[in-house]
Amino acid sequence: MKLVRYGAEGAEKPGMMVGDTLHDLSGVVDDIAGDVLSDAGLARLRALAPSDLPVVAGNPRLGPCVGSIGKMLCIGLNYSDHAAEAGMPIPEHPILFMKATSAIVGPNDDVMIPRGSTNTDWEVELGVVIGTRAKHVSAAQALDHVAGYCIVNDVSERHYQTGLTGQWTKGKSCDTFGPTGPWLVTRDAVPDPQALDMWLDVNGERRQTGSTATMIFTVAQIIEHLSGLMTLHPGDVISTGTPPGVGMGMKPHPVYLQAGDVMELGIAGLGKQRQALVQED
Structure with missing residues (x-):
């Protein structure tokens, strides 16, 4: 599973890459951070059907792939x-x-x-x-x-x-x-x-x-x-x-x-x- 954060600097949204297609995860999680990174959090994302997720059009900027990095x-x-x-x-x-x-x-x-x-x-x-x-x-x-x-x-x-x-x-x-x-x-x-x-x-x-x-x-x-x-x-x-x-x-x-x-x-x-x-x- 490939997880991304896309959009303007400081306002990135969570997403998932499936092949060459970027799907929006903002209706599922707030960010690729915190508990989302746990085994349970990742299992929840892995269980999603990509066809149920909105496709992100165009070629948006990609931000750092992890949000709220502590260190x-x-x-x-x-x-x-x-x-x-x-x-x-x-x-x-x-x-x-x-x-x-x-x-x-x-x-x-x-x-x-x-x-x-x-x-x-x-x-x-x-x-x-x-x-x-x-x-x-x-x-x-x-x-x-x-x-x-x-x-x-x-x-x-x-x-x-x-x-x-x-x-x-x-x-x-x-x-x-x-x-x-x-x-x-x-x-x-x-x-x-x-x-x-x-x-x-x-x-x-x-x-x-x-x-x-x-x-x-x-x-x-x-x-x-x-x-x-x-x-x-x-x-x-x-x-x-x-x-x-x-x-x-x-x-x-x-x-x-x-x-x-x-x-x-x-x-x-x-x-x-x-x-x-x-x-x-």
């Missing part, structure tokens, strides 16, 4: 080959940083290069959406707490991330730095989150090619670790790291995004995103 938790250096290109050692435990929820935008919204930035970079990542409260869960039980999966572009400003005093969050939380979607693919439709191919292009040129099979810490291990530190709530999103090919790691010198560039990215079974780069005034 976006991000895992750094979670692919061994990406750690190598960054010149960083393999972490012993998942590296955690936060991305401000104000950074989250739709999958095809413009991405804004911050004023004065010269080091804005791309990162295709698997997003994990929590469906039921998780606290001190084991890796064996972890995926039972997942509502589904989506694409996240963990856009990063590298100078802000590493050159300004503080934590990575500074370079990860600029406005528009969290495109999320296009849709939430429910857990039952993703048999193995560790077997998903992923890619990212800049201006039609392939930059990243990878697979979740090469994660250092699996989705289940990440949830086990994080739920031992804090309670994970329905609608929380975990962005699980990126494969190699980011601009920071390009040889012989880094290559960063500029206004007018276009990013396209995708993960097998989870759709794709497209963002144009614009300069902040």
